[in-house]
Amino acid sequence: MSRDHCPLGSTIVDIRAGSRESLRHHGDVDAGPGLLDFAVNVQGDGPPDWLRLRLADALAHLGTYPTVTADLAARTAVASRHGRDPEEVLLLAGGAEGFSLLPRLGIREAALIHPSFTEPEWALREAQVPVTQVLLDDPYVLDSATVPESADLVVIGNPTNPTSVLHPAEAILRLRRPGRIVVVDEAFIDAVPDERESLAGRSLPDVLVLRSLTKTWALAGLRCGYALGAPEILERLQVGRAHWPVGSLQVEAIAACSEPHAVAAARDHAVVLGEWREDMIRQLTGIGVAVHRPAVAPFLLLRLSDGELMRKHLRQRGIAVRRCDTFPGLGPDFLRVAVRPAEQTDALVDAMKEIL
Known part of the structure; x- marks a missing residue:
């Protein structure tokens, strides 16, 4: 592997060999049955009723x-x-x-x-x-x-x-x-x-x-x-x-x-997600966790002094978060958490407080 450092804060890495496993590691691997899931960015456990019924009719x-x-x-x-x-x-x-x-x-x-x-x-x-x-x-x-x-x-x-x-x-x-x-x-x-x-x-x-x-x-x-x-x-x-x-x-x-009604519903949900995200940022930064900002997606990138220890601690408490050392350019001290409603965020923050 050859590395050439370039100006303006970017690094070009030429790779023709490496870990296939890391490239195919996704959030669903970090999640699991019975865990409070902050590892996967899917919103909810299943489609809304109107979409569920439409798919059922198509069966x-x-x-x-x-x-x-x-x-x-x-x-x-x-x-x-x-x-x-x-x-x-x-x-x-x-x-x-x-x-x-x-x-x-x-x-x-x-x-x-x-x-x-x-x-x-x-x-x-x-x-x-x-x-x-x-x-x-x-x-x-x-x-x-x-x-x-x-x-x-x-x-x-x-x-x-x-x-x-x-x-x-x-x-x-x-x-x-x-x-x-x-x-x-x-x-x-x-x-x-x-x-x-x-x-x-x-x-x-x-x-x-x-x-x-x-x-x-x-x-x-x-x-x-x-x-x-x-x-x-x-x-x-x-x-x-x-x-x-x-x-x-x-x-x-x-x-x-x-269809227009679905697009409108997604637009409304984006506003709700924004409110959840701001609440998560407020709570996480309030306990000393570094959150990358500005953030606009339904997930947040966190940096901790020992991210791997935190990830294992949370899993023991029944909470799944996404490890980030499989993303090129990041290491084990980075974690990704999906944006969730307040009651789930409270559970995450309370568990993190135990080790922080």
Whole structure:
């Protein structure tokens, strides 16, 4: 592994070997039955009643294959939601599937902005695509990024998991170069009021946006998401893709969650999440825990003098939090906690007080 320190607080790390296990470690591994779950960012235990009933009604049609008509209807709903054309929408089995399709773009060299979600890096490395990690130092803003000019693919999360940083849209657009595709993971941006800084509504030939519906709508087990991009890019993503890659229930859920009433409900919930988040920040900082701010996502990045000891202590008290030493650029003293309602936050803070 070679390391070159670059100006403005970023570090470029060229990796062609490393821990596959760390790249595939996600919050569900830290959670477990019976634990109070701060490790996974899904909101609630399951979808709201109206969505549950709609999916239940769709069960009657599982005897038929997913139809072109249903696919078009869902893509039309998504397109209408973002002010785009249906040809600019590709339905996905969860936003993470979009990362698995990236190698089909024929990438020569990828750059990934870290600390961030590691699934895209895993997919690219598995496909033998040369990968450069661009590590941002605290406060994890793009002004400190030095991306290799040779990279023809750049992947960034917005807001970023696990730092909870929201990058300005214009800062992301400055990553564009001739011959380069910029991929923006917006899995959590529907938790941001008014989805500010989103690029989902911008029809650009070299920007691909990946969205997830599994967090806000508690559909993690169903795997629902979509990609927004130029038709030519979406066509390349589908080369060799399996037939019927998205099931009927997934198509139904994507359509349902893209309708105006659902978008409005998500917008309202983003406001509630903001109130919960501010309460969590107040309580955590009140007991001496360093919380990375500003934070806009449905999770917070914490830094402690001994994060690993705290994580084990909390687990013994029946509370699961996300370890962060598997994120490039972070170490064992960092933990990520999902934003939760006040009564759950109280339980977390009380347990942390015992060891602090």
